[in-house]
Amino acid sequence: GENVEQHPSTLSVQEGDSAVIKCTYSDSASNYFPWYKQELGKRPQLIIDIRSNVGEKKDQRIAVTLNKTAKHFSLHITETQPEDSAVYFCAATLSNTGNQFYFGTGTSLTVIP
Amino acid sequence: DAGVTQSPTHLIKTRGQQVTLRCSPKSGHDTVSWYQQALGQGPQFIFQYYEEEERQRGNFPDRFSGHQFPNYSSELNVNALLLGDSALYLCASSLVRESSYNEQFFGPGTRLTVL
Numbered sequence: 001g002e003n004v005e006q007h008p009s010t011l012s013v014q015e016g017d018s019a020v021i022k023c024t025y026s027d028s029a030s031n032y033f034p035w036y037k038q039e040l041g042k043r044p045q046l047i048i049d050i051r052s053n054v055g056e057k058k059d060q061r062i063a064v065t066l067n068k069t070a071k072h073f074s075l076h077i078t079e080t081q082p083e084d085s086a087v088y089f090c091a092a093t094l095s096n097t098g099n100q101f102y103f104g105t106g107t108s109l110t111v112i113p
Numbered sequence: 114d115a116g117v118t119q120s121p122t123h124l125i126k127t128r129g130q131q132v133t134l135r136c137s138p139k140s141g142h143d144t145v146s147w148y149q150q151a152l153g154q155g156p157q158f159i160f161q162y163y164e165e166e167e168r169q170r171g172n173f174p175d176r177f178s179g180h181q182f183p184n185y186s187s188e189l190n191v192n193a194l195l196l197g198d199s200a201l202y203l204c205a206s207s208l209v210r211e212s213s214y215n216e217q218f219f220g221p222g223t224r225l226t227v228l
Contacts, residue, residue: 006155014182035214041223043117043203043219095215100146100169101205103155 002027003016004092006104013080014112021107023090024072030092033065034101039086047088048075079110115140117206117220125226126194134189134223138206144168145187147179150201162187163209191225199227204228 003026009086013019025033031052036044050057050064050073057064061080066073077084087108118137122201126132138145147157162181170208177226181187191198201224205217 004155036219041219046216046218049216091155100158100161100171101148101156101217102158105155106153 002030002092002094002102004090004102004104006090006107008107009105010108010110012110012112015080015082017080019075019077019080019084019109019111021075021088021109022072023074023092023104025092025102026068026071027092027094028068028071029094030102032093032095033064033066034091035075036089036091037086038089038106044089056067077109080109082111082113084109085109117142117204117218119202119204119220119223119224122221123224123226125228127228128194128196130194130227131190131192132194132225133226134191134202136185136189136204136220138144138187138204142206142208143185144207144209144215145181145185146205146207147187147189148203148205149173150203150222152200155223158204159189174223192204194227196227199225201225 006023020056034049037047038044050107087106090104093101120135146161147159150156159173160170165196176192178190201222202224204220207215207217
């Protein structure tokens with residue numbers, strides 16, 4: 001099956017700086033890559049996703065890039081704010097096989113005011 | 114429009130007991146997936162229900178079973194509980210459509226503690 005690796009496991013940035021989280025996947029057939037934000041004690045929330053026919057997607061301060069050849073995708077958060085502090089998970093799936101999502105191990109992001 | 118709901122919020126059981134967790138999908142969704150999230154880890158796929166049948170299963174023993182009802186709600190049952198079953202159990206719902214990328218939306222989870 002699919003294997004998703006996520007780095008770094010922890011990340012601290014100063015408020016206003018950028019944060020980058022990287023994930024690699026093993027199954028070249030995977031075609032949907034969502035990112036979730038999970039605050040302490042709360043549910044994972046979908047923040048952005050990218051599909052295999054697109055190389056980059058932006059939503060305000062958040063962007064995701066996908067390199068299908070290298071089988072990696074990254075989350076970019078610009079102008080970080082303290083409320084961005086949370087655990088971020090990447091995931092990969094082949095969308096037409098019943099949506100089994102394979103998750104990375106998570107990145108704990110701390111934005112220092 | 115109600116999102117995904119789960120009950121109970123927290124549960125404490127002892128080893129060997131059985132537990133049932135419940136999930137109601139987001140309005141309009143027909144598919145429910147269950148995940149186990151151990152502390153400090155990413156969610157691990159348990160199984161998925163669609164049209165009242167288990168459609169796909171992750172690497173979990175038969176002690177984990179489930180059910181989906183005609184209204185698309187679902188239950189997760191775990192028998193013969195082990196200490197290692199202590200985790201946050203997340204339910205995620207989606208709408209299965211051909212030729213589409215089906216976003217999954219998560220419920221708040223049930224925190225299970227096995228003593």
